[in-house]
């Protein structure tokens with residue numbers, strides 16, 4: 001148990017640089033995606049086990065809270081996927097470039113690319129949320 | 140300059156839990172964190188415990204967390220910290236013996252596990268002298284010969300924080316030094332030790348080790364090269 005405390009203390013307190021941040025985000029986004037996937041498997045299974053509850057589950061996905069959660073889910077998937085490909089590419093093909101400078105800049109590129117893909121998706125998703133949940137834009 | 144120094148203190152024989160002591164120290168920007176500790180020990184509190192030997196970045200005794208980041212106290216100049224607030228804490232993930240001194244034994248146990256010495260039982264060359272090696276062959280492992288076993292890398296690693304069973308970057312670096320040595324014959328044994336969940340595969344490429352190394356060894360690259368050796 002105290003080892004877990006050491007690890008969490010290090011994650012949060014160690015003044016690491018880009019690589020440390022990339023590692024933390026990869027773990028958090030990976031776990032976040034797992035959490036979502038678990039919920040999603042459970043609610044989809046309702047169709048089979050408790051069909052009368054399925055529509056309630058679908059309604060839950062239309063709630064504002066879930067809408068906002070999905071915006072973060074999209075970030076998680078983009079970041080985790082792109083960063084995972086970054087790690088795999090360096091480990092498999094670019095070993096010689098696993099050096100401090102290239103590692104730092106590759107993390108910045110990964111974050112930039114993630115935002116580039118995430119922001120348009122966010123605009124669309126937030127707009128949908130405003131239309132359907134708040135009656136804006138003539139919704 | 141006036142430095143506000145915050146030092147982790149813990150004596151397991153007396154204290155129930157750790158605390159931080161504060162000292163205001165007068166120092167030059169070109170002085171090192173180690174100098175601050177020496178001043179405190181000499182003039183403020185003789186019970187402060189820390190390790191140092193060479194004081195010049197060669198012996199590897201005084202690795203510690205300085206403002207949250209691993210480094211040798213004898214190599215960090217105050218002006219490079221860009222602040223007058225300096226916090227020193229022991230290396231993370233090791234048992235504290237007293238104040239800034241940690242128990243290095245688990246670290247050295249991992250080091251020994253990779254057989255960090257040349258193994259070659261073949262007969263000596265005809266002339267009975269040294270086993271020759273070309274400059275190119277030496278270049279192959281030059282970078283990983285620089286390790287001074289200070290533990291700054293291993294104790295900056297998230298995988299090591301989570302499990303002290305992780306062999307750690309320092310042991311991998313020292314395995315690399317012999318795996319890629321053309322004169323050595325025990326590469327397969329070392330690779331067997333490292334080809335485990337708590338061997339090289341626990342590396343998450345967080346780069347804290349490479350960033351922390353006071354000898355600028357490209358540690359993450361060395362780990363990738365050991366993985367490459369495993370895939371051959």
Ligand code: HEM
Pocket residue numbers: 023026027028029030031033034037077080081082083084085087088342343344
């Ligand atoms: C887009 C496709 C994906 C790619 C390219 C990818 C890639 C990776 C890679 C390379 C790692 C190892 C990281 C390392 O060793 O440093 C990893 C870890 C992980 N992935 Fe993924 N992944 C993907 C999708 C997912 C999905 C859909 C989930 C969740 C259901 C997930 C959950 C995790 C978790 C929990 C870890 C462990 C994180 C850690 O050890 O810190 N991944 N992923």
Ligand code: FES
Pocket residue numbers: 190191192193194195196197198199200201202211212213214
């Ligand atoms: S005292 Fe020897 S490395 Fe710092």
